[in-house]
Amino acid sequence: MFSKTRVTEPGPRNQTPEQAEAPRSLDSNYDVPASAAPSRPRTSGPSVLSSDLTVKGNIQTQGDIQVEGTIEGDIRAHQLVVGESATIRGEIVAEEIVVNGRVIGRVRGLKVRLSATARVEGDIIHKTIAIESGAHFEGSVQRQEDPLANGVTPKLAPPVNRGNAADE
Template structure:
């Protein structure tokens, strides 16, 4: 009888050997592109002002100033100054203060000075104040009470000082009096006399001489002379 050969248990427990992975030489160009992508992701990106304007609704009442580097759509009420890149004062809005922006469109009420490169007053607008501008457009129906001045740089203080220097000096108020001035024209005095009621003095009336009755002797003498 043939006997089976005994297997060594140590052979069954042998761990298979694996080949080490081959490392390929890195491409220097690829490494540079990878570094550039990673650095681009790491650096923060500074975003400019978005195209969507900041909206201030009609139920907002502000006491103070507003500063923005973008566009502002203002529909509320404010007592203070507004500084922005662009401003639209909506219909029904009220601004009591100075406005300074590159572009300003007014459809509501503004009580204060407006300084902008381009100013547009719509038909529903009402502006009470000075406007310093480079370009100005006023629609028919707009109400404007103030002075306007052209300036290549309306944001500068020199433009403000020049506009203030051109304002006319205040005129003194005139006081009406019933008494004519010493140097008043004679025609005015004559008209006042004609308008005054005429008063007659009894003492100035002409005197009427009354005839006294003749005595009896004088009557007889007169009759004798007649004969």
């Protein structure tokens, strides 16, 4: 987990102070091999937003999030777990979504699961869905092959006024 860097390595003991390399500051830019640079966030666990936290604004990450508090804004993540004490007012977009709490807004995900304690008021666009007995849901459910696409759900065109035949 830890590795030595030039900052912590002592120089050879037989060098004079003038020959020793000056220590680098901690904010120096070091060359990192491409293989060591992370292409995706660490998978050490989800970011947890505690029950006493209220966020007003959008949240976006490529990682996982567990929400226990209140969010007033949209959330985009890889995986999202809405805790029993959580309330989200906004759109949720994630590959995998587990709702145990309350969501007021649209839910878009490849896998969507509403547990028995879930309360959802809004449309759900999914590839696969599971709704446990006891879950409360008000809205529509629509299956799509790619619910994560940025496009919105197509709506019907408004009716066209063709006129009355008696007007001719």
